[in-house]
Amino acid sequence: MKAFLILEDGTVFTGVSIGANREVISEVVFNTSMTGYLEVLTDPSYAGQAVTMTYPLIGNYGITDDAESDRSYVSAYIVRELSRIPSNFRCKGSIQDFLIEQDIPGIAGIDTRALTRILRDKGTMNGMITTTEYKDLSEVLPKIKAYQVGDVVTKVTCKEKKHLPGEGKRVALLDLGAKRNIAKSLNDRGCDVTIFPAHTTAQEILDFQPEGIMLSNGPGDPKDCGDIISEVKKLYESDLPIFAICLGHQLMALANGLDTHKLKYGHRGGNHPVKDLETGRVYISSQNHGYVVDTDTLDPKVATPAFVNVNDGTNEGLKYTGKNIFTVQFHPEACPGPQDSGYLFDRFINMMEGAE
């Protein structure tokens, strides 16, 4: 069946419908990873967004056990081509069936590179995926333009606490839309991890008496998380070691009076070099963020930059002055993407052990 992607600037791409046959409006973003489509589809940070894969051949190895959450949160999926057959020893089904099962609408057979070039040049914008051929776009464009991602954290966070037992440090993980591998990375290193829903109060977490707090990644505009920010501020004041990733990093910054702004088209992929300003070493990181922390007017009494993006110089991490807190914009938990910065979890554990 024919499907259409209508961008808010009036561009229309014609392709074939994949997944659920329903109309959807969302923000349209692109991801440049060449592998890991399942991890992308199940990364809660994409809630409210239609993800375009720039790599044209998707679904080659089917659906495996590599999901990063219990379901797919993307609003829609945009690909050049879905593989006719999946082939891999771990394959449990095809991506076609997965999209239908997860009720994700999508479009295939479009020039994803052309779409990416539009998003790169004009910036992230909204779009609609539909199987209805609108003769008159003015009918739908206002609706598309009006779309806002909104408070998606509430939608993706866990409903109740979850415990991953371990022999090591007690970590409270605030789930703002956490990818599975964050908890797993800690748990694999021996940590006893308890996952808390996003709207848990700081007090409740502190009452749990964790030895360290982890703030996860998550979707949407950080400034839409007003109530969480004030709880994060309380966690900041607790003196517990805190490690935060992505949205967690942004919320900690906002909690400390820093500002965030939206990037023109974000960083989404597995190839971004980030520089550890302490050692000068460069690591290739997995990234997925549309917003970034402003560090132009950063007060060194509050925090100092810990990582910077080699390409565009944007902030990739902060170290909070006088605190056992460090936060990163990129994804040390990888999945998908390079595992180069996995050592940060070790650093967090060292912090909890008082070594740093």
Add this chain to the structure above:
Amino acid sequence: MPKDNSIKKVLVIGSGPIVIGQAAEFDYAGTQACRSLKEEGVEVCLVNSNPATIMTDKEIADQVYIEPLTVKSLQQIIIKEKPDSVLPTLGGQAGLNLGMELDESGFLKEHNVRLIGTTALTIKKAEDRQEFKDTMEKIGEPVAASLVVHDIESGVRFTNTIGYPVVLRPAYTLGGSGGGIAHNEEELREILENGLRLSRVHEVLVERCIAGWKEIEYEVMRDAKGNCITVCNMENIDPVGVHTGDSIVVAPSQTIGDKEYQMLRTSALNIISELGITGGCNVQYALNPDSFEYCVIEVNPRVSRSSALASKATGYPIAKVAAKIALGYTLDEIKNAITGKTYASFEPMLDYCVVKIPRLPFDKFITAKRTLTTQMKATGEVMSICHNFEGALMKAIRSMEQHVDSLLSYDFSDLTDQQLWEELEIVDDRRIYRIAEGLRRGFAPEQMHAITLIDLWFIDKIAILVEMEQQLREEELTVDLLREAKRLEFPDYIIANLNGKLSADDVKKMRYDNDIVAAYKMVDTCAAEFAAETPYYYSVYGGENEAVQTNDRKKVLVLGSGPIRIGQGIEFDYCSVHATWAFSKEGYETIIVNNNPETVSTDFDIADKLYFEPLTTEDVENIVRQEKPDGAVVQFGGQTAIKLTQDLMEMGVEILGTAAEDVDRAEDRELFDEVLEKTQIPRAAGGTVFTAEEAKEVANRLGYPVLVRPSYVLGGQGMQIAFNDEEVEKFMDIINQIAQDHPILVDKYLQGKEIEVDAVCDGTDILIPGIMEHIERTGIHSGDSISVYPAPTISQEIKAKIEDYTARLARELHVKGLINIQFIVMDNEVYVIEVNPRSSRTVPYISKVTGIPIVDLATKVIIGHSLKEMGYQPGLAPEADYVAIKMPVFSFEKLRGAEISLGPEMKSTGECLGIAPTFNEALYKAFAGAGVDLPKYKQMIMTVKDADKPEAVGVAKRFAALGYKIYATRSTAKYLQEHGVDALWVNKIGQESPNVMDLILAHKIDVVIDTPTEGHGDKSRDGFLIRRNSIETGVYCITAMDTANALAHALESEPEKVTPIDIATVKNM
């Protein structure tokens, strides 16, 4: 870390002559690295024995030594030039081995020179089998169970503990030379013996066989600070067991998930870190298709063929970055030249699919074993880019120029199902075609997968192509079907053929009417995340066209020469690149079309625009429609480009330089006879024929022997000397196996001196930089002959005649640009053999040794300048006061079963140069450069045909005087003894031991002189076995008396000290 300013002068080691396993990719890497070093203000001193390379141009380095790549000559260059550093990682295995030997011997330390880009320790850890294994074990990286052995018995004992099959990998050899898979003790003993001999350190790794696993490669970079990135990963369609150089390779990997991808990526980074490599490195893995189990197959601690492929596949200039890293820069300090915005620490992301197919020489060596193993056999490769795998595969197939254009090109339809099932077991270059045939017959993909172990995903892609064939054959061609067929990159004429009712032109018209046209996308390293600045394009059907319209300057289309093959090598890339540079200097916008990832011409910053596309009419026409060039040059791209002339004219593109009609007048026999008549130049009598009957008639009229050859070919493909009717029939049959568009030529064979000239003609005047004389008499292809400049044995009178004939021919053919002519000098008379109004194999060589940049001049002539205006005196340039000798280099040891005797069909894969003040020293250097390192045991074997016996006496006496013990088979021994040579009679093969074969296999023979019996028709099985066994045991084998004399000459005059000559100072005018 900024640049290390203590590095002021660097000696860069090249890779030497092109051989299988070490080809043009190192010219590409070396050239890029030298330019990168010079850009940093570092003085570059280059050494490479290969004159056909771009890296040996004086524009590329400050000092250029075309000297043998031996420790001895490198030491002398270092003493003379006093570099502070040596960069050995860009010259392939040859460069790395030399760097290590120089370091290990203490010479570098003694002269206060350091290795940069690597250390001896790093090389040792990666290359020495045991050290490598220990290093991998230390960091927990799995390798297949293995043992390093130095003798056969240990190998057999170890294999008995791990079980057959086992893989054998000799240490320090090229392209897996001497390696293989042994399935039983007999095979094990055979391969092991060969491998031990070929290994520089007599060392072979015996390893658990993991054949059938997925083969995945990673190209990684690391700087001195420890930052590492992956440039690219690649998946071999052929599972482990086929050398990656012989495999069809796809980038990025297709059938592994992110977990596997990252697992191997992390492993590759761990390895490069542990080895402490600063620069590029290639890691090859075997991945169990049914688990996460993997093994590291090997690590190349240097720039390699795979890194050239990865560079072209991603746009990331590995060699350039490696050179900067060697100077001390870190990855985050080096700008990505493609985007101009990102840095070298940004990992490339592809938004397309790349397919590489090797170019195998089985069309040249019809007797060679076609099976693909762990020993590389390919001479070159093609690469293609598309946004789907099927399209990339189709484009790569038609880029091969081996009479293949689709999955229908090898016909297996006459096999029974049973036979086809059996043939699916064969691992050779036709495997995908057999799978396609199986799919046509409804064979289950799963069953074919079970046999071939090729991943089902790839088999399904072949199935999609086969289904399209069937649809095109059975259904009416609708617009939708056409659109889909073009998306899968079916050429118009194949669509038409399958359809059966439409012509290719009908299909093309239907496409244009429905706006189904090629669109061009950019290779930008970043999947469009950033705007790119360098126009490096590939085509797709269905999508936005990104190619930028340009109209500000005159535009020229330069057609490249496609994959490297015997007969059309790196020389033509040299010519294409120089022509491009010359056009650029003249203010033209330059557009290169080529499909060879190993070359300099496909580097992103050579031309203003690069189209990485097949060189077929349809693909070129699409580019012409896009670019509307003011003209095209075809005379620099070898036969590949020449073949497109007519079609380009039909597209309305002006052919710059010599007109197509005149090219035809040189190629077409009858027209050429008219030219010769008009210019009154003699040639050997001959005629044109189509059938064997006609050929025999002409041959008998002329009298045997005759030369039989197809027209419009390079490298003497299919050319043979026939001595009787039976041979004429046989050769005609071989030639006619491929449908001939042009008649076959039968000429009287004249045995004389062979002379070659390259000249530039501006329509009025000609300039001949020099006359080259071959050591071997006519009958051996010019590419396989030793060639001497200045011509040493011909008189001034003959030289004047050659100059005159060249001028007459160039004028008569209205040559504008280059012309290459081969002459025979016999009994003081000069005959023309053939005229090629285009660039030739000898162009780079003669340019370098005379200092006359003839491609540059030819290009300027094409643009409209005259030779005089450029300051060149017409005629034959004054001779140099030194001698330059070009020596052919062969790769016979890589091609089991290939006939090595030389004849009119070219067999060499590369060449090297000896340049010196005297003939003797030049000859010595030429042999040394070709790896002939004699004397060793001072024992030789002679077995020559009757006609050569008188000459053999002279040769034998010279070797005897050098202290050689001469063994000879019965009739040769008898003849030699009768003529005063103390030759030892030795039994023939099959007679009782010790016979000639025992002698060869005892490894105590320096050289075998075996001239094959008159005509290959009754080629004795004995001679073939002697020659093959010589090659396979590493004995130098000579098949022409002239070559034997030359070798004697070189040995007689081994100099105490060779004189390194800086080519960059050579100026002749």
